[in-house]
Amino acid sequence: MKFKANPNLQIYGAVTMMTHLTALVQEMEGVRLARDIEAVHRMRVASRRLRATLPLFGQQLAGKRHLVWIKAMRGITRALGAARDSDVQIEHVSKFLEPLLPPNRSGVRRLLLRLRQQRLALQPQVIKELNKFEKSGVVAEIAQKLAPFDIYRDRLDVNDPGLLKLANQAIHTRLGEFLDFDAIVDQPEQIEELHAMRISAKRLRYTLETFASLFDDGLKNYLKAMRSAQDMLGAIHDCDVWAVYIPQFMDEERLRTAEYFGSVRTYKRLVPGLTLYQNARRSERESMYATFRGTWAGWKSESLWENLTAILEARLTPVVEPPQSPVENAAEISAQVEAALPEDPEQKSAASSETL
Structure with a gap:
């Protein structure tokens, strides 16, 4: 069955994904510095939300290329998950320790020490995955694909x-x-x-x-x-x-x-x-x-x-068939978006090969 693009799906998906992508990018530096545990939490949530939307709208926006995006997201999400779980454990044990008196403090204090050591050991992997994610160029690629659709958010037909x-x-x-x-x-x-x-x-x-x-x-x-x-x-x-x-x-x-x-x-x-x-x-x-x-x-x-x-x-x-005008409008948007998209290097290469 031939894939059929739907401009309303493309616009809705682009608007949704752009929100999550922006939230993710905003937390990168905070995650790298590791001074605020909430930065890890926020970036983890943003990465999960972005991953959740990719299977829904990725095909409409980028064809099979969205599978590459999903794969690129997997490593950073996993590293953030391990770091966040460790942060939560440290926070919980710290609060539990505060009111304790001897002889109960020693064991909990030792537990807290080991948890902090484990968290420090996790940070290099977080940095490694963050560097890998940045070098992959996925963020820029996704943003480039979404931008031409995102500007048409006011013309979205939610019905x-x-x-x-x-x-x-x-x-x-x-x-x-x-x-x-x-x-x-x-x-x-x-x-x-x-x-x-x-x-x-x-x-x-x-x-x-x-x-x-x-x-x-x-x-x-x-x-x-x-x-x-x-x-x-x-x-x-x-x-x-x-x-x-x-x-x-x-x-x-x-x-x-x-x-x-x-x-x-x-x-x-x-x-x-x-x-x-x-x-x-x-x-x-x-x-x-x-x-x-x-x-x-x-x-x-x-x-x-x-x-x-x-x-x-x-x-x-849906209870009725859509009127003709939105369909014509959708076709117009699709044509304008296609014209705004940068040329696909793979398609350009294929065209050159055919010419030769």
Whole structure:
């Protein structure tokens, strides 16, 4: 089936992606300097949002070239994710340490020391991926592709059937994937599935954000619910990570102490604080899970997901064929955009070969 360009999809995608690309670029220097942990967080979010929109609009804007963009984004997003996870751990342990008194401070202070050492060790990889990303020229290439479409944002038809169809398919797909996890909400032992549910919640949230401007209320209530679901599932996952990490950390510190001092005597003073932190995370997990389960039950009793589905159907299902004038207008825009785009080096090379 031959690909057919849709100027409204191109304009909507360009406007959306340009927002995320700009946000990403603004944080690069802050990430490089590593003075503000929020710079890492903001750039990570921007990179994820950009990656979420590329499969939706990339083909319309750049053909198969968008697959190269996705690949280029993958490395920097992964490096930022590891750095952000480390920053969050350090922040949490720091706050936990503040009110503690001996004998509980030693173990938590040692944990904080190791976490900070790990974060420092991650920074070279962050810089490496950042340099690689910058040298790839992907940012400039994406911006160059988006700019000719972005200037036509005032001529966007938000009722274009093609745009509504894409939004409908994308949101329903992500919503269906998310609701498939309903069966495990009452099973707190399903650690891997709950982690997968968190990822699914994130994907649905980004998809809703992408198309929120098509709705009069911006889907505010549903985005609020998805942020809440993502936060709760994220907190549960953090506790599950600690449940595995703390015992391993204690074993490593005991071995390190024995190798350095010839005995584990000094290690013993670390145990009370580490045990206290471990128990606190376990209690936090139980509390957060109860909150999540109660919130989920509340959403179901309010028919939240059914209401969202009804709103999607009402807004995103085209009821009439588009009039002729927008189609002519779209063709005009497409021609103007094509004329504004820089010449493709690959096409130029191919043309030269044919001439020869």
